[in-house]
Amino acid sequence: MEEGTSKSPSKRPSTVNHGDADPFQWDTREDCQVRQILDRIADKWSLLVIALLENRRLRFTELRREIDGVSQRMLTVTLRSLERDGLVKRTVHPVVPPRVEYELTSLGRTLHATVQSLVTWTEKHQGEIAAARAAYDSRTADAAEATAP
Amino acid sequence: MEEGTSKSPSKRPSTVNHGDADPFQWDTREDCQVRQILDRIADKWSLLVIALLENRRLRFTELRREIDGVSQRMLTVTLRSLERDGLVKRTVHPVVPPRVEYELTSLGRTLHATVQSLVTWTEKHQGEIAAARAAYDSRTADAAEATAP
DNA sequence: CAGTATCCTGAACGATACTG
């Protein structure tokens, strides 16, 4: 598992370079914290895990069953990332067979609350977005049809 | 440009399958709107573009200069996606040389406002996250050192 | 049960060259 460790730390090709006095430092720097957090929660599974753990602590297999599309490997990678960032607490019970439980930390719960505003926004505006997409696609289709009929 | 068009529409391998009555429909379905929105704004450049357009309308080259790490290709792809979703308005002025200006739509502005809460959360908690990472990494390093010295 | 370790594929992205 090299990517789990390399995912966050190995990201400074110093591409984005703005530099000057700017009211938007938070988004113009490559190592921007916001971007890192967004990358964390917007990846394929993190949000699902956070949402499921919001209710109750769950075991590895329970999470797997709930999400079900996730591969064993990616669930592990996702959980490790969340644990590393202090969003999820991992508890190993020294029994056999092993029993490992995951739960949100208090930090994880505050993140979930914040994400809710995004969820709310999306639910409120998904109609507009769908309409915009449909409009754009039909416009594009028309243009293509007019160009190469 | 195949990926620009395929980016959003070609995403239903119907992997995540939960099904049963669940208070979390918004996050367990593969075609989840929240996930789509997150994918849009969390990609490499969208957030930067939205942030820059929050202030003023900008031309293609101006955006390119501001972001500067972005390739011509990705800026185009990003702008097209944002336009398709109704977050950004594209205006072509029929002059020569061409003059194309981009600005946020009202929908785009409301999204920016929503994202701000995430930014605020991040600024507030980045210390905790950094600490959690450092703690996790040192723990991990210790374990590795104890296993294979 | 809860993982690791490998291998492999597709697609995201960058670099480059060309155009209305």
Next chain:
DNA sequence: CAGTATCGTTCAGGATACTG
């Protein structure tokens, strides 16, 4: 100026097999 077209690389993530 503001793109489009093509090519090559990288790497996230799935499939599979093996362990404490």
